[in-house]
Amino acid sequence: MSYKDIKEDVLRRITSGQWPPGHLMPSELELCDEYGSARATVNRALRELADEGVLDRKRKSGTRVRRAPLRQARFDIPLTRLEIEGRGAAYRYALVARDLCLAPDWLRARMALGAGVKVLHLTCMHYADGAPFQHEDRWINLAALPQAEDSDFTETGPNEWLVETIPFSDVEIGFGAVVADAALAEFMGCTTGEALFQTERSTWFDGQPVTFVRLCFQAGYRMTTRY
Amino acid sequence: MSYKDIKEDVLRRITSGQWPPGHLMPSELELCDEYGSARATVNRALRELADEGVLDRKRKSGTRVRRAPLRQARFDIPLTRLEIEGRGAAYRYALVARDLCLAPDWLRARMALGAGVKVLHLTCMHYADGAPFQHEDRWINLAALPQAEDSDFTETGPNEWLVETIPFSDVEIGFGAVVADAALAEFMGCTTGEALFQTERSTWFDGQPVTFVRLCFQAGYRMTTRY
DNA sequence: GAGTGGTCTAGACCACGTT
DNA sequence: ACGTGGTCTAGACCACTCT
CATH class of the missing domain: 3.40.1410.10 (Chorismate lyase-like)
Incomplete structure (x- = not known):
């Protein structure tokens, strides 16, 4: 599984309601098992989702689905x-x-x-x-x-x-x-x-x-x- | 050197004029030598700078400083x-x-x-x-x-x-x-x-x-x- | 064909925050 | 103290694209 596939799958689980807002997700190591990927790959997928405001990550506490998605809009400022x-x-x-x-x-x-x-x-x-x-x-x-x-x-x-x-x-x-x-x-x-x-x-x-x-x-x- | 240090140093070289807009940067392997880091580390630094619109990366051609920085603004859309x-x-x-x-x-x-x-x-x-x-x-x-x-x-x-x-x-x-x-x-x-x-x-x-x-x-x- | 970035792996150590 | 994410390494293979 590529990191993009993992991102997609995590988003699917969230939108399908399998992981509702506030839900505590499996740890990176558990997801490595599940997806059959290295930890760096799972980490990149989750890190990008956190950057995009979908997930909330904390050491020791783990990764949760954001309750009120920190919605961010990116605008290009062209010439x-x-x-x-x-x-x-x-x-x-x-x-x-x-x-x-x-x-x-x-x-x-x-x-x-x-x-x-x-x-x-x-x-x-x-x-x-x-x-x-x-x-x-x-x-x-x-x-x-x-x-x-x-x-x-x-x-x-x-x-x-x-x-x-x-x-x-x-x-x-x-x-x-x-x-x-x-x-x-x-x-x-x-x-x-x-x-x-x-x-x-x-x-x-x-x-x-x-x-x-x-x-x-x-x-x-x-x-x-x-x- | 951490990937953040590398990002900072690359930005410093750009703003100092050492690498002007359009400049072709050293390849990842050359930068690994220079910074004494693994390629994954250099790659993350350059990849993030490219995501932020500072650099332009192409396979084979290499990495260049963007001429007209594709400036992006990120806005939080709060409740x-x-x-x-x-x-x-x-x-x-x-x-x-x-x-x-x-x-x-x-x-x-x-x-x-x-x-x-x-x-x-x-x-x-x-x-x-x-x-x-x-x-x-x-x-x-x-x-x-x-x-x-x-x-x-x-x-x-x-x-x-x-x-x-x-x-x-x-x-x-x-x-x-x-x-x-x-x-x-x-x-x-x-x-x-x-x-x-x-x-x-x-x-x-x-x-x-x-x-x-x-x-x-x-x-x-x-x-x-x-x- | 060859050079460059894109991505993945397996393993390691560290930093932080909860207990 | 311990579990989690944050980051780094060394190596590998692949994909794109220029010549």
């Missing part, structure tokens, strides 16, 4: 270009505004920036088959990324530039809703007062705040996943 | 009661309406229900310290869960009842935004026209559609995570 192209639509990018300025107070608080820090403020639009898809409001900390000042971002969006420039970062992401004001409605080709799905993202690299971005999606956009 | 209590607020639940009816067409399409299927339609409110926190619009397929008809849901919300009744399910979840109409604004204690964060969830058990729910959160609510 906007790839998301649009993945739907078979043509991608177009446009730079709306590019502004060098001191970080406003709300941004300094948000990104934990010191006083008098210069930031690059970019406003961009992303289109799918010519229709407004996403409005991007981006702030880049020039103290962390001075070379951003030399890029003009007319051809390539800041997101794509960033992922090629910074290899890895800590990220905080938040989802919410926002009402389209007159300006945003004009960009997004919707009516004023429409509710738009919005994500906010702060990125750090090596402990240093790098960028903050607000993305507003077209009206009716839904971010979905299965698990 | 509303636990989310509110976890913030140190008092939880209160109220059943607003309970209605037995035939599934409307949009719902039949959404849940892949046959014609003439009876559903239980529930409207509920969840309060945090007395303030409206979440509006729940729930539909339960009585063909899959006939015992739902015997529960009155005045004391316990349908979500808590469901997780105790069904051990495991397939779930499709979507995030979006919705404008508060007059009725919803009254429930949520906000002004009409406010943008509210909304999640929709469809649940299947054993291939059978069980329930569909729309959750509207208080104005300004943000669902956040770090990764």
Whole structure:
């Protein structure tokens, strides 16, 4: 039995009611006997199920079926270009505004920036088959990324530039809703007062705040996943 | 070296620029030499980094640092009661309406229900310290869960009842935004026209559609995570 | 064909938490 | 003290995919 077969079989026993929520499962060694597999194989199956929130494992106490499955949803956060192209639509990018300025107070608080820090403020639009898809409001900390000042971002969006420039970062992401004001409605080709799905993202690299971005999606956009 | 140490060291090499995006890493056997570990240990470290979207692995070609890290965000989807209590607020639940009816067409399409299927339609409110926190619009397929008809849901919300009744399910979840109409604004204690964060969830058990729910959160609510 | 990752085995020691 | 899961080792065979 492969570890995948074991995972499937354990899930089957749980969904069939043979192992109800809270049930104490056999120990790894007992399952090794039953499945005729090595302990490492059984262990991998159970460990992955625990990672996925189905099982609860404790040394000495054993492995139990979770009562209220710790439901977790995993979302892919793709580049906007790839998301649009993945739907078979043509991608177009446009730079709306590019502004060098001191970080406003709300941004300094948000990104934990010191006083008098210069930031690059970019406003961009992303289109799918010519229709407004996403409005991007981006702030880049020039103290962390001075070379951003030399890029003009007319051809390539800041997101794509960033992922090629910074290899890895800590990220905080938040989802919410926002009402389209007159300006945003004009960009997004919707009516004023429409509710738009919005994500906010702060990125750090090596402990240093790098960028903050607000993305507003077209009206009716839904971010979905299965698990 | 433990697999965690190896993960850390590989991440350090990536963030330090020693292994830039797209870089071809040493093979597992070479890393075994370098770290003085068994191949299974190195394999687990690299496999987990690939699962997390940092590395890209292919047989024969080897392991590379992802160019555009397929960033994934993991969100916990807690029970509303636990989310509110976890913030140190008092939880209160109220059943607003309970209605037995035939599934409307949009719902039949959404849940892949046959014609003439009876559903239980529930409207509920969840309060945090007395303030409206979440509006729940729930539909339960009585063909899959006939015992739902015997529960009155005045004391316990349908979500808590469901997780105790069904051990495991397939779930499709979507995030979006919705404008508060007059009725919803009254429930949520906000002004009409406010943008509210909304999640929709469809649940299947054993291939059978069980329930569909729309959750509207208080104005300004943000669902956040770090990764 | 050959190199790489994917997986499995049998055995071992350790860490944690309950008793 | 003892039972359980957590992890590591050394070796093996297989599957994919590039040339």
